[in-house]
Amino acid sequence: MNKKRTNLKKYISFHTHFVQTEFIFSVINVPLKTLVYEVKMMRAEWLAIARNKMILISIIGVILIPSLYSGIFVWAFWDPYGMIKKLPVAMVNLDQPVQYKGDTISVGNDIIDELRKDHKVKWEFVSEQEGVQGLRKNRYYAMIQIPKDFSKNLTSVIENKPKRAKIEYIPNTGYNFVSTKITDSASEALRKTISENITEHYTSVLFNQFGDIYHALNKAHNGGIELVNGLDTLHTKSNQLLSGLKQQQPSIHELATGSAQLYSKTAELSNGLLGFEKKLDSISSNMKEVTKFIDSIYPKLQTNLSTLNNQINEIMNRLNQTTNQMEQLKRLVPTLQSDIQKYTANHPETANDPNFQAVLTGIGQLSEIIKTMNFGKVENQLSGLSSMLQSLKDQQLSLPSKQLNTTAQLDTYLNQFRTAANGSIALKNGAKKIAEGTKTVENGWGTLIHSVSLLTDGEDQLLTGAKKLSKGLNDLKEAIGAVKGANNARNSMFAAPVEVKRKDMTEGITYGAGFTPYFLSLGLFVGPLMLTTIYNLRDPVGNPTSGLGWLISKYSVLIVVILGQSLITALFLLLTFHLAVQSIPLFLLFSFISSLAFGTLIMFLAAGFGNPGKFVALVALILQLTTSGGSYPVELIAPALQPFHRFLPMSYAVAGLRDVMFTGDFSAMWHQAGILAGYFIVSLILLIALFVNRFKKLKEEA
Template sequence: MRNKLFLKEFSAILKNKKLLIPIIAVVFIPILYSGMFLWAFWDPYDHLDDLPVAIVNEDAGAAFEDNELHLGDDLVDKLKESKDFNFQFVDKEEAYKDLNDQQYYMLVEIPKDFSKNATTLLEDNPQKMNLIYVPNESYNFLSAQIGGTAVEKIKASLSEKVTETYAETMFDKVGELADGIGQASDGALQISEGAADLKDGSDTLHEKLALLADKSIEFNNGVSSARKGSEEMTEGAKSLSEGLGKLAEGQSELSKASDQLESGSQKLSAGVTQTKAGIVTIKEKLPVMIDGTEQVENGAKTLSSSLEQWQTEAQKLSGGTALLEQKLQGFISQLPDGSPEKAELQTVLAQLKAGSAQLAESAGKLSAGGAELSQKMGQLNEGQLQLQQGINQLAQGASDLETGSQQLVQGHKDFGAGMETFAQKFGEAQAGADRLAGGAADLSGGLGKLTQGSAAFADGTKQLEDGAGKVAEGNAQIYEGSAELANKLADGAENASSVNASDKTYNMMANPVEIDNEKITEVPNYGTGFAPYFLSLGLFVGALLLSIVFPLREPAGVPRSGFSWFASKFGILAGIGIIQGLIAALILLLGLGLEVQSVPLFLLFTIITSITFIALIQFFVTVMGDPGRFAAIIILILQLTTSAGTFPLELIPNALQPISSYLPMTYSVSGLKAVISSGNFDFMWENAVILLSFAALFIAGTFVYFTAMHKKRFAAAAGQAD
């Protein structure tokens, strides 16, 4: 029978307990090797709560925005609820001593100024919050790496908490700012409304002052004309008095010129009558003028007082504008540089400041002009009173002159009746002429003073008109600036008040980015991730140990051919390899709960891997003997470093990376990853084909060796063996 040698090999194993027991033990080597490793490291992070870590809280706390901040205590409370590690909360001296005594794998110290540094964000030199992480790497290096990752998580959590605190405070300040801007907007609106009234009033004042200036010029011109007339009248009265004096020197000349005198006296009488009528008219009108002047004077005084009060209010407005500017500067300084809101507010503040300054200056000028106007009106009133006095005297003198002139006319008519009557009337006429001259002189003096007062009044009203014009311009600018300020402040208040912050808002600012970990294929734990590597390693070690307990060269009988010799050996080894692979795979599936994408394909690929490693070990040990085992160990070492079962291939030294493609474990690990985790069965089959190619190559090499050895050792007895 063709399988007779194989049966002899199998029977020899069953009959020889020294051979059977080691082979049975070797069958379980892959699962002992891979299973124990995977079981031990299946999910180490599930036991982190047993890892002792010391926590030292030295934080003294701090005050922030009228609130007590104790971030160290908050962190301790959070860690007490955490199950990440076996946290032990101890004092500093004890913690460092126990860390050196290897009672803790790591230590986390919260410094004394931890909370205090959290409050320095808005200071000129903000201080970072430092957590002191002290690992004991000599105790266990990986625990230090795991601890470092945990500290980073703690850091991120604390950073989020601190940022939430700052965000909450910032939004509170924004709310206060919105209220302040709203109040400022209401105040600016009131200023705008007041400025509008002030603008209208100043425009009206300017118009009335312009009218007053025009009328004062007309009044000054009229007073000048009256003054000229009074001067002429004074000259006439003097001439009349001189003429009467000459008449008194000689009656003879008067008699001679009686005809002329009669004619002149008639004209004089008519002129005196007209003069009297004019003086009476002036006398009647002058009280009205004096009353009007007194009213103007009183109005000027009232205007001066109002302007002084207005100047005070303007200065208050300037001071209020400065206060408003000071308060708004604080708000503007918190706005980001280059923002349009900050530029607009600064422009409006500049306009408001310039307008208030111009208003204060104009108010000062207007107040000074009002005071001067009041003074000039007093002088004018005084001159008018003197004028009234002179007019009264002039009226009395004019009345007497009229009587005298009438008597003179009558005397001229009665001249012929008697010189005594003429002399008497002439004396009366001379006395009236003297009084007329005195009254005319008084009238001329009063009109002179009135001319001076009216000129000063005209100048004052002109200055007052100019000042009112400037005030009107300043008020217009204030109105425009305050209206724009009110609008901008209202917009700013609306924008600021539209910010509605909540805990979600604070959390969004503290942690604006979250990572959605969308995995293409999910590996649930370390055991699943390392299963391809340790299963491949276990199957290779199992094949290697099998070469020690099972004779790979010596046949159980005389082989009939090289193929028979090869087939008997390879059949036993392949069978044991299949059993090894199935036992290891089933225990991983049923014992450790390994989840795979396809159980049948997982079992099949495990068998292919085991057969490939059996073929490799058989070739090297059969052909080379013990040196072959050494070569297999070298291959195992190379495979451990280049198969990418732990770290990615790109992370190992460049000199080792090219070796990976020439070793079978590279493809067994890749194929097992595909069938266990990714489910990429096409990729699995690609690696399976490569493994089968390796197996075919080593099988062919072993077959050639047995064929050659058969010719040397068993050619003569080939016909007798089977």
């Protein structure tokens, strides 16, 4: 019973499945009988291939072509820069040694010695003639020549007009242009190494010279300290001089005032004596009148004599004061002259100061006036005059009894008065000179104080600047002392202060691995293109029963080739070169998607347009060689070609393979896969329309 139920279920299930299948085919209007015919057409297609061994072998070859194409390219360019050591480059040294500070400098020989240890390229050390001939006969890819004045120009760095040392680089561009790019890098690396070594050497010499500079700065610093001390002492002395001048200024003013008063009193005395002399002349002319005059003026004369005697005593007192002041002035002037002479010796710039020179002239005149003046003589004359007046006063008491002798005595007195009057005139003139000289000294004294004050201000500024200079020299000495001497690490830092640290976003990519997306895409495109040349993807083997069946029979050959070449090529590259990809399944899948898009598009061009279509596919291949971005960035190619990058499918295949191999950006990979799927779908729709249309025309012709 259970067995019957099971069989019944199987029957119902099979019947249901058959009904569903029949329904599906009825919906798409493809009867099962038509499907059988299409399978027969596809079978006939493959039987025809199997019977023709040449075609079969050719198809197998086409499947393997992408592996050979991409494999050989990747193998050939897997690590070309690792083979640079086999690249022959001629090295010619014409440098002549030079003498520099007692040492022999031969930079050219030093470079050759270093290059003999360097195996980055195959250095060939030859003569200039051999190097030129080697370039002409293509034995060398480049020649580097050190000129004869190389060392000489390097040592000219200490001269006022240094000359840049040059190395002559001659690439053999006509022999192989790409090799010159490699030798360009080698020559630039050589230039950089030489420059760094020379800079390091000069830096070492420079810092060694800093020791001498340090000692020189130390001496300069000590000299600066002595300068500060000397300026400080000079500033102190100048302030003392200024203080002394200011202290003596009131005394100088008093001296000038006293001299003026002395001159005024001596003028009064001289005028009085002259007037009295005239009176005595008139008295001596007529004794009688004199006697009467004496009798009449006796009381007044006695009073006048007393007044005159008092004035003479006052003048004597003034004269004594003036004499004391002049004695002080005599002692002060030599001291002042000595101080000013010392100041002039320490400050030569005062020779051009008119105010200072006026002071010097006034002090000199004052010194000469003081030397020529004789106060003692004047004092003696006044003393004699006072005695005579006193005697006259005494004799006046006995004048009535001595009138007989009055004339003779008056003559004697007249002569004495005349002598005294003449002495008073000399006294007045001397007092005038003293008054003028002391006034000049007073005026010059103020100018001298102002000049010395300016001098002390300048010395103060100079002292401040000298202190700053001394501190700056000390700071510079300490700074140089911190860096003087040999230090290889520091010298290397000066020679190459900047180091470029490379940090790849994707590690372990070799030159050949970097080109793999490009070479793989080319191989997958070349495979279907070659298939169109050895196999007819348009004409049917037998009589087609439908356009879709016709397409399926032809497309089955293409799909086998596409699937075979994508899987075999991808696995061949993975296993042979040990490619490190981010995802092997996605790498295989994306290779198949790329191949599917290329093959479908090429089949449409070849089946739809024949040889012209194949030519268009070939042109598309040529354009994609440059515009896909597989070798050079798109931005570096000709601007007129850059727009093709966006419209050709290989650009998206290269970008997607880079994503799945290197960056691991699978979202970007799926984006590229979607664009390639668009190429596939559009091409497949066009193929269906093409074969359906051709089948209709074939039926109409039949």
